[in-house]
Amino acid sequence: MDLTQAIAEVKDPAELASLASAVAAQLAGAVFAASTEGQLLEAAEVLERANRRFDGANSALLAEISDRGAYRKAGFLSVHAFLAGGLRLGDGEARRRRIATEGIARLSNLQGETLAPVFPATAEAVADGAIGADHVVEIDAVMRKIPAAVDGATRAGAEAQLAEVARDLTPAGVRAAGFRLLAHLDPEGALTDERDRQRLRGFGLGGQDQRLMSKVRGYLTPQLRARLEVTLESWAKPGMNNPADPASPRGAAEAADPATLAAAAERDDRSIGQRQHDALLALLEAEQALRPGVGRALSSELVITVTDRELAEQAGVALTATGTRVPVGELVELAADATPHLAVFSHATGQPLYLGRGSRLANKPQRLMLFARDRGCTAHHCNAPFARTEAHHFPDWADGGPTDVDHLGAACGRHNRSVGKNVGEWETQLVIDGPARGRVAWRPRTPGRRAAWRVNQTHHAELLPIQGPHAPPEPEDSRIEAHLEHLLGA
Known part of the structure; x- marks a missing residue:
């Protein structure tokens, strides 16, 4: 019996996983110096096909974990949390695997019936080792952009075509092919309707980088864009809401003194993007100033925590209740404008004071x-x-x-x-x-x-x-x- 036949005799998935781990460990210690260039290239292709097939195996395993709720036995609330925290993959890789699983695995419905893959041609290509999870993610992104008005047969044909071209293209190439496919399906955007706009709508803040700056991402519906443009036209006029100019009028341009606004506009050297940023900041400050400070929730108020040492040295980074980091050097100005709640505690111990209360809800x-x-x-x-x-x-x-x-x-x-x-x-x-x-x-x-x-x-x-x-x-x-x-x- 050769090695392939011996492996075929192993039916238990857990034993196969252990066998794969043992082979990987053996391969990691292998010496490739004696191999010819042709053998090296062949080995690279074989390993890549194996890695792509492992993407399919991972999706099948993840589907079973999801259907049976097995992640709960490890103390996690979702498949994503299990992948990101339990397997220590992080949010990005966990999302990638989850998208691949949703596209190519055989998931179960609420009645317990096993369903065919959402992307059958893509699943077949993964099983062949021709494409991997990165290709699946790109195919999924294209399929999500196909208008809801496109009929099912056309959608199925589009998926099959994407899976076929993916066998010869990189994931980036699949993305480019997807753009051309979408342009062919709806060249003038005539098929896009309210269902698509509501499905695609969204607004989110990216994480803060090393400079504590954040990128914004999202899709705005026509209604939100129209309202935003009207507001920015007023609040972001040259001279309005300029934080670097104490004499700059605050609020909407219609309420400003024309002469004062004209003088401030002469001094305003901000770009359009900077004016719009400052307008949004001023708009939020005005909204928060009008909001009554009642209730127990802190999510609607500006709350900042900082250590006593950082406050004394005017150095370091403070933290808001929504998770934003604020340089301590900017804290005094922020506090003066927004009168936030400021919790100062010991840098040495981090121990808060004892504040016991005898009611069910925390005050x-x-x-x-x-x-x-x-x-x-x-x-x-x-x-x-x-x-x-x-x-x-x-x-x-x-x-x-x-x-x-x-x-x-x-x-x-x-x-x-x-x-x-x-x-x-x-x-x-x-x-x-x-x-x-x-x-x-x-x-x-x-x-x-x-x-x-x-x-x-x-x-x-x-x-x-x-x-x-x-x-x-x-x-x-x-x-x-x-x-x-x-x-x-x-």
């Missing part, structure tokens, strides 16, 4: 202190900013948990609902000793064993490196009382 002072301590969702690897979190009780309020700062932690809605007593759910505690003392720790309830406690470092990068948290004792342990006495004494 505003408690939320402020939770922001100062947690900065965002405390669940492992969750990057949700504080503005999208809730005050999570441990123990749960229904189980007698008090609404005290040392029994509360910030948790996004999904993670807050993931806490429970069943396998696949999470449990939480406050760490009482070690480097992570005073932080909220999470661990999944896994069958047959106790997982390690995990502290989320996503919102506390300045504290790295840090040791893993010590498991807290049971609630009746006397050290809990000693810890509470320490907090109250502080």
Whole structure:
């Protein structure tokens, strides 16, 4: 029996995965120096075909994990969270694999029926090792842009054509071919209708770069564009809302004194893009000034946390509840304009003051202190900013948990609902000793064993490196009382 036949005899997917790992390890240690150039090139092609087939195998495996909700047993709320955090792929690669799976895997519907791949020709090309997940992502992007009015047969033909050309093109080449295909299907945009516009609409802020600057991405509907243009025409006129000119009129141009505006326009050397940026900033400042400061939620107010050392030295970066980083040098000016809530706590310990309350809902002072301590969702690897979190009780309020700062932690809605007593759910505690003392720790309830406690470092990068948290004792342990006495004494 040759090697191919021996492998064919292995039917268990887990055994095949172990075999593939062993082959990869052996191949990683192989010496290619004795191979001819032709053998090297052939090996590169064979390996690439194998990698592309592995993309298909990964999609089939991920589909089964998704259909059966297996990711919950590892303590994750979604397939994406399992890929990004559990397998440590990050959001970008997790999204890539998820898109590939949705396109080429055999997923199940709500009735439990196994469906054919959404892109059958693409799935076949992946199985052949002719294309990989990067090609699938580009095909998916093109297919999403085909107008809803195009009939099913034409859409199927377009997918088959894209899969065929992908066998000979790079992913970038597939994108270019897709542009030509879309132009052929709807050369004048006549088929695009309101369904397509509503499906494509969106607006988002990209992450901050090293300069703390952010890119904006999105698609605006005609209605939003029209309203935005009218507003910018007024608020972004030359001379209006210029932060570098104290005499520049603020607000809408129609309310400004004509002579003052004309003089400010003479001094205005900003580009159109800069004027529009400043207009949006002024518009948001005006909106926030009119909003009443009521309610418990911090997501609608400007809240900033900064250490006492950073504030004294006017150096470093402050953090807002929505996750934006603000240079401390700009903090004083921002505070003067927006009168934000400013939580200052010790740089040395990071310990917030104790602010216990005996009601079910955390009040505003408690939320402020939770922001100062947690900065965002405390669940492992969750990057949700504080503005999208809730005050999570441990123990749960229904189980007698008090609404005290040392029994509360910030948790996004999904993670807050993931806490429970069943396998696949999470449990939480406050760490009482070690480097992570005073932080909220999470661990999944896994069958047959106790997982390690995990502290989320996503919102506390300045504290790295840090040791893993010590498991807290049971609630009746006397050290809990000693810890509470320490907090109250502080």
